Amino acid sequence: MFCAPINPADLNMIEGKYGESRDLPDVPGSEGCGRVVDLGAGVDGAWVGRKVLVDGQAWRQSGNWPLDRVVAVPDGLAADHAAVLRVNPPTAWLLLHQFAALRPGDWVLQNAATSAVGRAVIEIAHQRGWKTLNVVRRAAAAEELRALGADAVVVDDEDMGAAAKDVLGGAVPRLALNAIGGESATRLAGLLASGGTLVTYGAMSKEALKIPNSFLIFRDLVFRGFWLTRWLRAAPPDQVSSLFDQIFRLAASGCFAPRVVAEFPLAEVAAAVTRAEEGGGKVLLRIGG
Ligand SMILES: NC(=O)c1ccc[n+]([C@@H]2O[C@H](COP(=O)([O-])OP(=O)(O)OC[C@H]3O[C@@H](n4cnc5c(N)ncnc54)[C@H](OP(=O)(O)O)[C@@H]3O)[C@@H](O)[C@H]2O)c1
Structure with missing residues (x-):
């Protein structure tokens, strides 16, 4: 090794x-x-x-x-x-490709945007023509995320929803990626379109998800989970090698440093x-x- x-x-x-x-x-x-x-x-x-x-x-x-x-x-x-390259960029790739049929210009929401997965989400989405709204704990991280291709960065506090709506200007995202849990995930889901999907793949705050009843009754939001290990165990070998081909191609172009x-x-x-x-x-x- x-x-x-x-x-x-x-x-x-x-x-x-x-x-x-x-x-x-x-x-x-x-x-x-x-x-x-x-x-x-x-x-x-x-x-x-x-x-x-x-x-x-x-x-x-x-x-x-x-x-x-x-x-x-x-x-x-x-x-x-x-x-x-084996864990975080493939996770980012699959989060972006398995849960919504994104069209060019669509917004994707994510928290933990400074993480290795979050950075890979920004770089892949940027390459694919999807916009990212990135939620961070530290405002100082905004500049480095913009340098990776982030379209917007907002701070994860009680004003996050209003700041994000200003950025989105009427656009309603259909996909949100959550690696924190607790209130952070609730705020992210609050920005989704009716029928939109929040995918939980991490729980950095170790706090449980809090899902208001209205998110289910009136907006029919979908809450999914993702675990790379489960995906790798089930995927046929050609899908696994095609995934790593994409990851290596992007890495060769400078992504996922x-x-x-x-x-x-x-x-x-x-x-x-x-x-x-x-x-x-x-x-x-x-x-x-
Ligand atoms: N489900 C899967 O298959 C899968 C695969 C890969 C990764 N993951 C999960 O994805 C998450 C990120 O992994 P990574 O390797 O990309 O992480 P990483 O690069 O080590 O970064 C950790 C991230 O968590 C944030 N953070 C740390 N403690 C926090 C807290 N108490 N509250 C809120 N945010 C906190 C950090 O924010 P700061 O930058 O502000 O410190 C940073 O954004 C982890 O939960 C990991 O287990 C899941």
């Missing part, structure tokens, strides 16, 4: 607050980048030497992964960049996890060369 980021899901898994638990002892790490050095019986010899992304158990020097849990990285993509705030050697993984809990960007475990 070369390197691996620490994602919120890794922290949740370690805390025992994830969607499924694992038998101990176990190796954490939802994603990372390494190089194939040896093969199991019957595997095509062309894999030796290839740079790959691994699915799970990434925080270690070396290990065995089944062939369907590695993805070959195209030549020219740096390991640090590739290491953050990791926002690394700190690096730690694997031997200092406990300090790395502590730093990751403070937030502010990704912590990268530097494993080998």
Whole structure:
């Protein structure tokens, strides 16, 4: 292994607050980048030497992964960049493509817009001709999100609804992406068109959704959930490889650059996890060369 980021899901898994638990002892790490050095019986010899992304158990020097849990990285993509491409950009891509048939110029709403998923949503939507209204905790983040292609950025407080309506100017979005929960999700859903969909894929505030009865009775809003793991387990291999083709193509054009705030050697993984809990960007475990 070369390197691996620490994602919120890794922290949740370690805390025992994830969607499924694992038998101990176990190796954490939802994603990372390494190089194939040896093969199991019957595997095509062309894999030796290839740079790959691994699915799970990434925080270690070396290990065995089944062939369907590695993805070959195209030549020219740096390991640090590739290491953050297996979880968050595919999630952003699927959130934007699986829940609404968006037309050019349509608005998409999202909170946690400063997250890696949020940034990828902005970059993909910008490329596809969809507009994003991005809700953030810190007003200071607006400039960097606009540089990625964000069309509008508003702050997540009790005035958010009014500020967002000013920006939307009568447009009524049909898709909202929620990774926070609680009041933040309620405010986001409040901006949706009748029959619109709010997709919950994260719960950074750890607060439950609060759905007013009127959102269901009078506006027939749809509340969905998304989990990449479930999608990957069910998707046929050609859909998975086509998804990663799109992600690598966009990464090669400069999208999904990791926002690394700190690096730690694997031997200092406990300090790395502590730093990751403070937030502010990704912590990268530097494993080998
Ligand atoms: N369902 C799936 O398949 C799937 C896949 C990938 C990710 N996810 C989820 O998506 C979310 C984002 O993941 P990521 O790796 O993109 O995150 P990240 O890059 O580590 O960023 C974390 C984000 O959460 C915000 N945040 C942190 N604590 C918060 C709190 N208490 N209240 C409100 N906002 C808070 C941060 O805002 P600041 O920038 O202001 O600190 C930042 O926007 C996580 O919940 C993750 O588990 C789900």
